[in-house]
Amino acid sequence: MSRPIQSVEFTFNGEKFFAIPGQSIAAALFQANQHILRKTRMEGEERSIFCGIGICWDCVVTVNGIINQRSCLIEVQDGMVVKS
């Protein structure tokens, strides 16, 4: 598979990550081997993607201060600040 050279940069819990333009936040994190996306609000259990298509809402993260954003759907924009 050929890939374009440019990439976009974002942070996840303060750490820097890169994404190919068009990739979702979850995809970019998976690419960098970051599978754990959040901890559940009641039991604090780790979660990652589950359905991958925006149905299950397990992959939610906070994007630029907005909570409950589905990381499997949202395309990375340069400078995005993503948190668990």
Next chain:
Amino acid sequence: MIAIIGAGPAGLAAAATAAQRGESVILIDSASQLGGQYWRHLPSNWSDDRSLHYNFDKAQKYFDLILNYPNITRYSNAHVWQAEKIDDKFHLYLIKDGIEEKIVAEKVILATGAYDRSLPFPGWTYPGVMTPGAAQGMLKSHGVLVGKKIVIAGTGPFLLPVAAGLAECGAEIVGLFEANSPLRWTLNLHGLLLNPGKILEAIYYFKKLRKFGIRIQYGKVVEEATRTSVIVDGKVISCDVVAVGWGFVPDLSLAGILGAKLKVDRDGTVLVRVDSNQETSIPGLFAAGESTGIGGSTLALIEGEIAAGAKKTFARWRAQVFAQGLQRVYPVSAKWQNNIQGQTIICRCEEVTQEEIRASIDELGAENGRTAKLFTRAGMGLCQGRVCSRNVSEIVASHTRRKVADSELIAGAGRPMAGPISLGELGDGLGKKF
């Protein structure tokens, strides 16, 4: 004006057919790319490689048609959250780029597709456990392999292309487990005879699997997942991803909101009722694709065309025979409950366990799924029951020694909103009217 919601095979076929007939079409989809789930692909500015797809030419043909017809307006990245029928028109409320807009159309075709059906099992909430759709979506749309050593399990023909695609991109498929016996294909011979193309498709995938040395093991299920392995038939298999799926479930939120009559299929799947023209019980509201019966892209394309006015009765019939036959080949037994424990989470969003659901029955007197859900919050989280609703109903039914009533299944498929809207977007009101 015709509004088509969903740009997967059914929606694309409907849009192309309608546009060909000179109609004004608005094609609405929540994704940025055309294709829905079936025809997920890498962005074109990235790669034109479509080798992961079986017969992608058809998809490309539709993409080109959509982009070239001047009477099709594309509305991508648009989430429909509400809808109403007022007099003879449909008012569709959607969010695009943080602004709420309304589209008014005389005819609406719902082509919102389906999602993987999931059954709980011990450890299914650990990172690394996902649906086959998730593994495939990551690969096809984003070029990312979800793991290096992957177990694929569940039931259904969908497991094959997922395994093949992941193997093609370098994953080691350390186990491919189909719960049902292949001998069950004798129950769909007439389906195969009417649709010989399916045999070619099967051969294509079996060849791929053989190329990568992947052997399908039949009659086995994943009993439990740990953080680093799964247990199948008592044996521990080391892996970093396990993709489990049990067929598909259509998303009927919009159909329910608009008041279309729903029905329960033989296998318990809730569907929209349509007539031979793909029209629902609401005049002017049509449905095509998975929501009228799970049948893959072949059936979806035909239904999309019919919904837009084409006559393809025989083609639809023979595709339906195959699709209904698949239910006999790949049934999902209610016995999945034998595999779960008290501590197994049933509602992932609200972290509700089987124990808590049973307690709501034993201690609090819940007698049906709806009450159990109100007491435990199962189904009340972000996904609004899309993943757990049927499973909760089945647990309550077996614990109270009853069958799940059709009315309960139908109620579980409905919800007051079809998609997310923020309180700010809602309060700000309509930004644009079409």
Next chain:
Amino acid sequence: MKNPDAIVIGAGIVGASCALALTNAGLKVLVLDRGPVAGGTTGAGEGNILVSDKDPGPELVLALRSRDLWFEMQADVGDTFELEAKGGVVVARKDDTLLKEFATKQRGAGVVADEVDAQGLHELEPHLTREINSGIHYPQDAQCQPMLAAAQILRAVRARGGEVVTGASVTSILTSAGRITGVISSRGKYSVPVVVNATGTWAGEIAQLAGSHLPIAPRKGFILVSAPAPHLIHHKVYDSDYVANVASGNADLQTSTVVEGTRSGTILIGASRQIIGFDGSMNIDILRRLAAQATSLFPILRDIQLLRAYRGFRPYAPDHLPVVGEDSIVAGLWHSAGHEGAGIGLAPGSAHLIAQQITGKTPFMDPTPFSPRRFQEGAA
């Protein structure tokens, strides 16, 4: 249960509270409901236990006692329904004169109502808009999870010898010489001298079955439920329009702003009132109005998603006071209905009033203002 001492019709919060009070007083109680537990208005309630929104008068006396009884119920039944003395904050959007006057009157009746300035408000609610700088803090306001409360209370009733039968439609109420003698339901026939009508919005139907009448009608309301957003809103917060609307007889749509968090992390937003019969259909314009009002109080809510919206029908009587007491046409028929949006808060107080009167004890307050007699004088 062959011969109960009392049958309570209605397994919502009002019926459950009555059943508990009667059971604790030594009666054998049978609870019947045509649907499931909390299947009616209780299932659509927010869980409000308020003194802040009540005018001095009998309803406030009932509310104050009832609020304390909630905590007694918690001690009795167990901490199993998320009861929290979280307190209420009422804000004045513009002129706070009326609000302050109202609070002064309430203080005279035993309500704790502390005036709060801009700084105090923002200590209580950090995300409240800075455009508001005056409010009243009511520390006595509380909240619970109403469905769990009804279910847990009924569980205690069962554990103490009572019985609960759901899916039992009452088809006949038998009387003889103007007195209750029995009940026929789809799941059993019973001989009983006392029936408590706790059917809320449908109380008029039950009254009719017994040969009496009660003018209880539905007042529709919507609630928005947000996606989980914990720790944003700490009290029940509402604007002072709420009080005027509750007391209004206006049938047209009335909305006021009510916002509160829940234990589970979601935020509930209300409130709308409409007299529109039992029309349960969705109304997008009302949802918009409620959302806009809520975000005007708490701008941070703008980015929080709406998870779902649902509606319920509050039971109300023409004079907006609950109906609690013995029917004047049919002896042995007691009503606890028409609590209009305050059913949860007033449930245990109403239950005690009824139990005290049934068992011949002195009621903790003069029950006359709530008596069904006020609608039944001069009736045949």
